[in-house]
Amino acid sequence: MRYVESVIDLVGDTPLVKLNSVTAGLRATVLAKVEYFNPGGSVKDRIAVRMIEAAERTGQLKPGGTIVEPTSGNTGVGLAMVAQRKGYKCVFVCPDKVSQDKINVLRAYGADVVVCPTAVAPEHPDSYYNVSDRLVRELPGAWKPDQYSNPNNPLSHYHSTGPEIWAQTEGRLTAFVAGVGTGGTISGTGRYLKEVSDGRVAVIGADPEGSVYSGGTGRPYLIEGVGEDFWPACYDPDGTDEVLAVSDKDAFQMTRRLAREEGLLVGGSCGMAVVAALRYAERLTEQDVVVVLLPDSGRGYLSKIFNDDWMADYGFLTPPGHEDTVLDVL
Numbered sequence: 001m002r003y004v005e006s007v008i009d010l011v012g013d014t015p016l017v018k019l020n021s022v023t024a025g026l027r028a029t030v031l032a033k034v035e036y037f038n039p040g041g042s043v044k045d046r047i048a049v050r051m052i053e054a055a056e057r058t059g060q061l062k063p064g065g066t067i068v069e070p071t072s073g074n075t076g077v078g079l080a081m082v083a084q085r086k087g088y089k090c091v092f093v094c095p096d097k098v099s100q101d102k103i104n105v106l107r108a109y110g111a112d113v114v115v116c117p118t119a120v121a122p123e124h125p126d127s128y129y130n131v132s133d134r135l136v137r138e139l140p141g142a143w144k145p146d147q148y149s150n151p152n153n154p155l156s157h158y159h160s161t162g163p164e165i166w167a168q169t170e171g172r173l174t175a176f177v178a179g180v181g182t183g184g185t186i187s188g189t190g191r192y193l194k195e196v197s198d199g200r201v202a203v204i205g206a207d208p209e210g211s212v213y214s215g216g217t218g219r220p221y222l223i224e225g226v227g228e229d230f231w232p233a234c235y236d237p238d239g240t241d242e243v244l245a246v247s248d249k250d251a252f253q254m255t256r257r258l259a260r261e262e263g264l265l266v267g268g269s270c271g272m273a274v275v276a277a278l279r280y281a282e283r284l285t286e287q288d289v290v291v292v293l294l295p296d297s298g299r300g301y302l303s304k305i306f307n308d309d310w311m312a313d314y315g316f317l318t319p320p321g322h323e324d325t326v327l328d329v330l
């Protein structure tokens, strides 16, 4: 019989898929690391497993304990899935810009979800950071993984995502591109790839316009899960060679193209990362292999990015007759 002991054993070992259409005109090979193949549907399953198992070892998380975390959804799903198998309760605190679809998924796994306003400063008592701190103090047996400062977040990528990409490309990749949220993905994966290649692999961040990583002030943007208005401990600014800023419009238009042209139904931060990867790849040659990490699936964004009315309301749709067509590419 071929089976795994539990769903947790399915985390990681995601495939690389070559991008064939959106790369028209580029000489480099661009490969997407498609993280929606994780059982919780995103890259965040990786950090959930490692953060929880480390907290069990140190005794911070005891049998029957409660996991409390401010999360934009994907980390919550990963934590909820692992917690379900291991018998922990979960309470998640989300900003109100997170799609209802994502919140419903968390509740489906049996988690409690508290929704907080986005339009308040991080130090405000109602900010999602402060609400989660209060819950940790008040709930008995509560533990907060804190994906922004937990070293097991970047470490999970150092030990899984990085080695997978190196092995899958047989050491031939020359650049790694990923969006920056907590910074765990780019810092952990990037550190591994730099070490194993003696610094040969370029590590390129992708960031929403307005976010601090690409020099912004922290002004709002619509891409979910990436960008920040502060510098988290998990992000190592010295580990990236460059951070490219991408607009909401460019990110969302690319997200839609990935579904229609590549058959990859992925989220908005994936479109953002691909825009950055393609811009970077314009400077590269046939010898280059770029790996771009796509964190999650498009299923959580059907009422936003994949909804024409929502896109039109923000002015993100290209007027009819001006779309990129096959003819333009030819």
Ligand code: PMP
Binding pocket: 044, 072, 074, 075, 179, 180, 181, 182, 183, 184, 185, 186, 224, 225, 226, 267, 269, 270, 295, 296
């Ligand atoms: N994209 C999405 C959709 C995410 O949820 C996250 C995690 N916040 C990221 C990208 C960024 O990953 P990281 O936190 O590892 O920088």
